[in-house]
Amino acid sequence: MSAAVINQLQHLITSEQVSRVDIEAVSQLVDMSTISVSLAPYTSALAAMALTMQAFRDGHACLDLASVVAHDPDSVRDSLLSLPQLVATQETADALPRPPFVCDGDLLYLSRVYDEERAVAQQLLADNASRITIVLGGPGTGKTRYVAEYLRQLPDNEVPAIALCAPTGKASQHLK
Known part of the structure; x- marks a missing residue:
């Protein structure tokens, strides 16, 4: 990745x-890819990749583009998808050579994490297809009451085996 593009980030x-490590990691991934176009028009995509690296280091499975690009996440997603050597889609995630990132809707994953999430979901469905219930909803919609x-x-x-998870510590305490 050129010094000019790195300077833009x-x-x-x-x-x-993000840290310098995140930018350097993206730079190395770009250098290892077969991209032969100028990356100057793709700084928003490269920034999203660096933010995804940081999100992973912070313990998150992916980066929600809509949460970090409030003004126009669609343009960032389109920019990401214009770099198929670096970003796969849900449909092309198993292609070889394997791109380092996967964009699934507004979520940008590291490919390895995406594969792990899919494997867990498939295992849950296979093991518990008729016994799994997922309760979703925004704050105050009655999930805990349900x-x-x-x-x-x-x-x-009857004491069922129940696995509960919640997005915050406060929500987790309410479920207990």
Whole structure:
């Protein structure tokens, strides 16, 4: 990746959104790819890749483009998808050579993490296809109330195996 493109991403380091390590990792991935076009028009895509690296180091499975690019996540996604040597789609994620990133809707993953997430989901579906329930909804929509009511309706002698997860510590405490 050219020094000029790296300089365009410098603001991410200055604003502490990513580290120099993230930019360098993306730069190395670009250098290892077969890209032969100028990357100057793709700085938003490269920034999203660096932010994905940072998100992974922070313990997140992916980067939600809509949460970091409030003004126009579609243009960033389109820019990402214009670099098929670096970014696969859900449909092309298994292609070889394997791109280092996968864009699934507004979510940008490292390919390895995407594969791991898919494997877990497939295993859950295979093992528990008829016994799995996922409760989704925004704040205040009654998810905790639903779970509590469901548990109250179970017979006293029936103790099901239940795995609960919540996006925040506060929500997790409510479920307990």
